[in-house]
Amino acid sequence: MKTLNKIYPSEVIQSADRYAMDHLGIPSEILMENAGIACSDMAASMSAVGDDVAVLAGTGSNGGDGFVVARHLARMGRRVSVFLAGYESRLSDAASANYSILTKLHIPCVKTEDLSDPELADSVGRASLVVDALLGTGAKGAPRGEVLRAVRSSRKARQILAIDGPSGVDLSDGTVLGEAIKADVTVTMIAGKIGHFVSPGRLYSGDLVIAHIGVDGDVIVRDDEGLSMDLIDRLWVEERYPSTHLDAHKGSRGGVLIVAGSLRYPGAAALASMGALRGGAGLCVLAAPEIVRPYISSIPEVIFEPMNSSDELSVILDRWRERCSVAVVGPGLDRNGLSEEIFSCFWEYGGYKTVVDGDGLFFLASRKDRRENLLITPHEGEAARLLDCTPSDVAYRRLSVVTELGKKYGLCLLKGYGTLISDGRRRSVISSGNQALSIPGSGDVLSGLVGAMWARGLSSMEAGAIASWIHGVSGENLSEKSVDGLRASEIADEIPSVMGEVL
Template identity: 35%
Template sequence: MYLYTAQEMRDLDRYTIEQFGMPGAVLMENAGQKAARALLDRFSEANRAVILAGSGNNGGDGFVIARHLAAAGWDVSVWLSGSVEKMSPETRAFYGVCRKMGLAVKAYDPSRSQELAADLGRADVGVDALLGTGVRGRLREPVQSILRMVKEIRPRYILAVDVPSGVDTDTGAVLGEIAGADLTVTFAAPKWCHYLPPAAKFCGELQVVDIGIPAAAVEHHPPRAQVNTPALWQHHLSPRSPWSHKGTYGHLLVLGGSRGMLGAAAMSGMAALRTGAGMATLGVPRGQEIAMAAKVTEALVWGWPDEAEGRFSGELPPDWEERLNRFDAVAAGPGLGRFEGEGAWLEALLHRTPCPLVLDADALNILSRDLTPLKERPQETVLTPHPGEMARLTGTSVQEVEASRHRVARNLAEETGATVVLKGTFTVIASPDGEQVVNTSGHPALAKAGSGDVLTGVLGALIAQGIPVKQAVPMGVYLHGLAGRLAVTDSTHSVLASDVIAQLGRAIHQTP
């Protein structure tokens, strides 16, 4: 499923109208009818509805919604913000239909604010069709006042048409007053604001409806972003051959597990095995092998040069190149810690590791001091930062990262040549070629220490199995999120990272 910017959606609409001869009024009718159907499906009895319509195409959708609800027996009143003169021909046509049907269409001005407040107070359902996807800059009056009133006198249920009024479609910024929605019905495909904070918090349930745009038009104007669905990668989840063996499914090396943080590396290793890696080796500082071996039985353990305090030293093992041909992928960071000579250690790892490399946790914090070795690395690398780690990698703040998650991730991927996995409620995956994938399978149960270590192991395992990074990363992020959902039995609060590992098999099995 594609994910659109406002301009990409305008281009798609225009191409559909001009090249396929699909009248704009037909698209508007389809959009309004589908949005009205979403309400009729949720409410078994007729209700009172207030439709708030602007003079743009979003308002045209609102007039269509009003007509369909009225036809179903609802008590409908329509409030117009804006002028009839500024309406598009399609919007003006549907406005005229509502008037001829005898629907109450009232032009808003401040002198009628008490009348609007009374209508909102009586309404069961409010429909926000004030502003569409093209809004930029701070909201102007009277929209500010109307949205403030809706926020204060909130009807029992609010439907937003395409996007909640008051958000920037492309950045997710809130541009002024915002009432928020219980349901957002968006047309043809999701928009960025549905997955970017803070706008995503105001969308409620998201429903994507088909309004008749031909598939050929979509393929002629494909955007650079998609929503993460199994269709992107499920062909790599084929049944295993009865003639296969452990060597068939790759060997992952996990580097981490300094003293006091062995659990992080252990969880990565176990997650890798649960995700199908044929073998996993845990590289830990010398002296930690016995403790690690007591924690895991299925993984191999390899002692690395240490500082005699259970921490890594700044050197790679002397037999590094000799042993490299045993591994199909390397994951570094879970429980790695900070240590003397860490910068040279990571630079050597980046330069002397010929297979794909996944970096997480302290490996990212070390990297943030100097991105040059990463930029010089010809092999594929995956970075998995949370917003704090991303802020360090980019020299910004968490607030700046969260204000533009997709752009920050894309810029870092293009700058470094790495695949970037910016973790969060809707994890953003950015490839060096500028393409992006947004994941929707996550769950609040994953807001627990160790979840990131599990993801690192999952990604490393899929890459070690020979799945291309372009498909392995969205696959791993999706399965990790689904496993988090499946791990919830009694309470979201009590899910542990080990519970998520235990559900990886079910997540793979349940993926179509």
């Protein structure tokens, strides 16, 4: 599998196809053959000789790729049936040529319109493998007509291989407007697309394999308008991870001031502190109500500053301003009158690079000014409040939401499966993370970890991206035993091991 650093919207990859044909002179038939061979090799690895394979094909180039797959799988001893969702008259020249070859080879080709819904579902359901070749890279909108019927017929499929992307997923932004095929494996040509990595599309794509079409993607991909996104993977992190020199001391590691905790949520302050210390901060100061003190008794490295009023916070902010360049405000702060007073005091004080998380985001919603040294870390519910919409709205259009929040506030890290980060212009997606992170306190750990990375000298974008990736890998490592029953403190304790692998 090709190492990824950049992922692209559909239009960039479509332009790469045209460049290969128009400038390099590679005929579309050759590009289709190469794509089909790559997909058929993967399909062969997912099936055995004598297995039934159903190819669901549309009338575009994606369908043409599917016809090539069908031909090669038949050659490799699979019993292939093709289900065409559309009219032969609408096939492109290259696709039509490959469809004609199938009919001459007597490979069964059936039009979906000739089958009832139960007949189509039964025919597809009998297959050991279903190949999704319905909609291609540039498809927009919800599947409809015969394509929709074909999508529905795959609901009980044993396993599905998607060509380029699961039908129904917009590969430019990961949105899913209607019903979509949920693939086990996606073989995509030239380079990864944004919709493969941005949820909800990420949930439909399965394992991703990048295939060539006879020429290296770097030769034909042109992104002159800067439409690509960074994929934050291990290579990206390794190239930017802050090194710790032999003569390092705690002052050179940076300091983090955490304003967090309350009578209702005392543990959040402790977890954010653990995230900062496990992330390598040389100094961690916790400003919290006195009631929180017992909860950090097991973390003696934390300097505790009792904070029971905004006046006390002002003194604390003055005291640590020279030694703590980054402040994390909000984890477990609660939403009462004192909490609002404390947040307002902090906001008016300024002077710190600031990570706003948890209840801090509740109070941030009433602030309209954008700040350059601000990084917010909302989950989908918190993002919805900041944009005055519903969590389901956020879940549906995550990429546009993180971009909008970045423009509005400075830098946004939108948590979730396929965490996103954007300053309103640049956009990145985190490759790591799974359901093991969906536990109480996980976000508190992340906020402290982001603060530590920022205090260690990284830019805000680098700090948020690297911290999120490390956090995600920590969850993945722990989930090797189980995705259930984990504690946020275990995620924090796993962080040094992940950082050690990066060095």
